Amino acid sequence: MIVAIIGIGLIGGSLGITLQENGLASRVLGVDTNPVNVDKAIRRRLVTEEMSLSAALQTADVIILATPVDVMRKLLPTLLSGISENQTLIDVGSTKEQLLDEVADHPNRARYVACHPMAGTEYSGPEAAIPGLFDRKTCVIVDREDSAADALDVAHRLFRSAGMNVSYLDRKAHDLHCAYVSHISHIASFALALTVLEKEKDEQRIFELASSGFGSTVRLAKSSADMWVPIFRQNRDHVLDVLDEHIEQLSKFRTQLIKRDFDGFHERIERANEIAKILQ
Amino acid sequence: MIVAIIGIGLIGGSLGITLQENGLASRVLGVDTNPVNVDKAIRRRLVTEEMSLSAALQTADVIILATPVDVMRKLLPTLLSGISENQTLIDVGSTKEQLLDEVADHPNRARYVACHPMAGTEYSGPEAAIPGLFDRKTCVIVDREDSAADALDVAHRLFRSAGMNVSYLDRKAHDLHCAYVSHISHIASFALALTVLEKEKDEQRIFELASSGFGSTVRLAKSSADMWVPIFRQNRDHVLDVLDEHIEQLSKFRTQLIKRDFDGFHERIERANEIAKILQ
Numbered sequence: 241m242i243v244a245i246i247g248i249g250l251i252g253g254s255l256g257i258t259l260q261e262n263g264l265a266s267r268v269l270g271v272d273t274n275p276v277n278v279d280k281a282i283r284r285r286l287v288t289e290e291m292s293l294s295a296a297l298q299t300a301d302v303i304i305l306a307t308p309v310d311v312m313r314k315l316l317p318t319l320l321s322g323i324s325e326n327q328t329l330i331d332v333g334s335t336k337e338q339l340l341d342e343v344a345d346h347p348n349r350a351r352y353v354a355c356h357p358m359a360g361t362e363y364s365g366p367e368a369a370i371p372g373l374f375d376r377k378t379c380v381i382v383d384r385e386d387s388a389a390d391a392l393d394v395a396h397r398l399f400r401s402a403g404m405n406v407s408y409l410d411r412k413a414h415d416l417h418c419a420y421v422s423h424i425s426h427i428a429s430f431a432l433a434l435t436v437l438e439k440e441k442d443e444q445r446i447f448e449l450a451s452s453g454f455g456s457t458v459r460l461a462k463s464s465a466d467m468w469v470p471i472f473r474q475n476r477d478h479v480l481d482v483l484d485e486h487i488e489q490l491s492k493f494r495t496q497l498i499k500r501d502f503d504g505f506h507e508r509i510e511r512a513n514e515i516a517k518i519l520q
Numbered sequence: 521m522i523v524a525i526i527g528i529g530l531i532g533g534s535l536g537i538t539l540q541e542n543g544l545a546s547r548v549l550g551v552d553t554n555p556v557n558v559d560k561a562i563r564r565r566l567v568t569e570e571m572s573l574s575a576a577l578q579t580a581d582v583i584i585l586a587t588p589v590d591v592m593r594k595l596l597p598t599l600l601s602g603i604s605e606n607q608t609l610i611d612v613g614s615t616k617e618q619l620l621d622e623v624a625d626h627p628n629r630a631r632y633v634a635c636h637p638m639a640g641t642e643y644s645g646p647e648a649a650i651p652g653l654f655d656r657k658t659c660v661i662v663d664r665e666d667s668a669a670d671a672l673d674v675a676h677r678l679f680r681s682a683g684m685n686v687s688y689l690d691r692k693a694h695d696l697h698c699a700y701v702s703h704i705s706h707i708a709s710f711a712l713a714l715t716v717l718e719k720e721k722d723e724q725r726i727f728e729l730a731s732s733g734f735g736s737t738v739r740l741a742k743s744s745a746d747m748w749v750p751i752f753r754q755n756r757d758h759v760l761d762v763l764d765e766h767i768e769q770l771s772k773f774r775t776q777l778i779k780r781d782f783d784g785f786h787e788r789i790e791r792a793n794e795i796a797k798i799l800q
Contacts, residue, residue, distance in 0.1 A: 358731045378728040407728055420720040421729040425712065425737040431769040432708045433792040438769070439762050440700040443798045448658040448687055449701040450799055451638045453740045457705040460733045462796040465789035473782050480777050482719050487774065489711040489718070490767050497760050502753050509745035512713040516742040518723045519730055 243398075244269040244300035245287060246315065248277050249467075250360060251332050252306030253286040253369025255402065260288070261371050264401045269296045280366040297322045302394055305331040310470035313339055320348045328394040330355050334418060335474040336382045336411040350388040353395040356380040356414065357404060358422075362462040375403035382414045419478035424486055426460050426468060427479070433461035521674075524549040524580035525567060526595065528557050529747075530640060531612050532586030533566040533649025535682065540568070541651050544681045549576045560646040577602045582674055585611040590750035593619055600628045608674040610635050614698060615754040616662045616691040630668035633675040636660040636694065637684060638702075642742040655683035662694045699758035704766055706740050706748060707759070713741035 243265040245252040259265035270287030272278045281287045297303065303319060305312055312333050320343055323329055329352040333339060336354055343349055359377040361368060379399040384392055396406060409417065436454070440446050446454075472479055496505045523545040525532040539545035550567030552558045558570045577583065583599060585592055592613050600623055603609055609632040613619060616634055623629055639657040641648060659679040664672055676686060689697065716734070720726050726734075752759055776785045 358729055360731075360733065362733070377731045380728075405728075417720065417722070417725050417729055421716055421726055421734045424715060425734040427770070427773055428708055428712050429733075429737050430789055430792040431766060431773060432705065433795040434769045434788060435704060435762065435766040436701055437791070437795060439765050440697065442697070445697050446701055446795075446798050448660075448685075449638055449697055451657045453640065453642070453709075453743075454701045454705040455799055456736045456739045457709050458795055458799075459736050461792045463733075463789075463793075465786045465793070468789060469782050469786045472777065472785060473780075476777055476780070480774065482715065483770065483774050483777070485719055486711060486715040487767060487770050489714045490707070490763065490770070493707055493711060494760065494763050494767065497752065497756055497763070500753075500756070502749050505752060506745045506749045508714065509710055509743075509748060511717070512710040512741045513743075513745070515713040515717060515726075515738055518726050519735055519738075 241265060241301040242267045242269065242299060244271060244291065244296035244303045246271045246293065246296070246303065246305050247307035247311070248272045248281040248286060248366050248369075249306065250364050250368045251357065252304065253281055253284070253366040254371065254373040255304060255306065255332070256281065256286040257284075257369060257371045258374060258402045259398065260285070262401045264398060269300055271296050277366050281369075284366060284369070286366055286369050301327060302398065303327065303329045305329065305333075308467050308470050309333040309335050309339065309474055313342055316343055316352075317346060320346050320352055323348060323351055325351065327351060328353065328391040330395055330398070332357055334422070334471050335415055337415045338474045340383055340386075340411045349386055351391055353384075353387045353391050354382040354411070355395055355399065356382065356418070357399060357402075362459050364464040364467055372403070374399070377404055378407050379404040380407050380409050380414060382409055382411050384408050415475050416478050419475050419482050423471065423475060423479050424482045426463055427472075427483060428486060429458055429460035433458050521545060521581040522547045522549065522579060524551060524571065524576035524583045526551045526573065526576070526583065526585050527587035527591070528552045528561040528566060528646050528649075529586065530644050530648045531637065532584065533561055533564070533646040534651065534653040535584060535586065535612070536561065536566040537564070537649060537651045538654060538682045539678070540565070542681045544678060549580055551576050557646050561649075564646060564649070566646055566649050580607065582608045582610060582678065585609065585613075588747050588750050589613040589615050589619065589754055593622055596623055596632075597626060600626050600632055603628060603631055605631065607631060608633065608671040610675055610678070612637055614702070614751050615695055617695045618754045620663055620691045629666055631671055633664070633667045633671050634662040634691070635675055635679065636662065636698070637679060637682075642739050644744040644747055652683070654679070657684055658687050659684040660687050660689050660694060662689055662691050664688050695755050696758050699755050699762050703751065703755060703759050704762045706743055707752075707763060708766060709738055709740035713738050
């Protein structure tokens, strides 16, 4: 099939190379407003050719929208209006509620499948794209009952060919669960980086002492502001809810230190250890 | 040389196997109050033989104290009193101020070198011990001017043979910097695990969505309470100081979300991104 990818960053670029390598895509059309990204994507063979948005819309069997989520909100209604009954539109964004509200009554809504491949790294842009990024990860399909059966089938084939397991949620549940697991991790990591940068003025010390675990806890703090701020904006209420809980949990540790309640501290660490069972 | 290791967990066990493999230790005497640990350590060849504490003290050239830091405080004065001028005592603990205050006036203080190899994983016990754990990591030697030249030389040879770079700090600076970089990372990770366990009752969802970065941010939350509570107890004041800053940084994100100040949010993420330059 011919696949168009709009926005050739980490996710779009990784899909482009993966779908070529597994044989699902005969051509991958790259659409990006940034000519540097297009150039890098072609030289790294993430896409087979560059194309304008309107030409790609007329050529592709499947159009994958892989821009930051604020750009998605602007592009999605126009794209939906421009596609035919033989085409499928897929997005790969991290927030869904506002996006799906936007096109709830669109006459072509059934041609669109809202997807969230739960894969990524702390890096962004086509230079970070890698084949195999999606292997054995989960792709969440959101509000599947609003998509046509054949469009769903295309999405299933596409993500399964990339090695993904498919799971289903409605849009409210998706945004809630992502705030609880993914979005709060990023805020915690950004805040930890800021904490250490504020307290520890000696950069060489940070580097030397980082092998003690700081490196992994702060890994997500390298993530792109351009990608993440629109996510926090669209998922603000759920993120605030879980952020309140996180501040509360840290404040409890603080109180226990102040009161020298080390037995209570020990109990709460053992409770935190239970996360290991879930992640295995 | 003959090396005795008191406490055969992740660090003690990894040192035992590493020093055998690089040829520095002809024998590694394992001392542990837990017979299960000793049994595992011998079967995994982390040590060459089991020995009682008193017999090991009479046999070893170098005695490495690798217990949790509360046990170190109890054992260190007694061990120092029992060693001769030809022996070197080394500890590998994560906190130093209280430990070194304890033996500041000990007549054998010069035979002791306070060390902190900055290496570890979220796992503990002899089953987590691995050769190569210390490779290209930093070992901090603390208050080196209080150790005899030949004892320091032994410590240098030992940690350099394990592939470590050596750095120096006084005990106050060591505990401060470790609170700022290492100890706060652990508290942040414990708190994040508790947050997600509290908000997200659906364990399958946590598992499915964890590939989005949650896994690495929460990695340290698997760490042992028995090891970490004594560290937080001994380094309480510095940890409280940096924990206050961390709660403050999270509260600023909270305020920005409430006020919908997404430009300010963007700026602070870009500032957090600077951690990448230091860690490279």
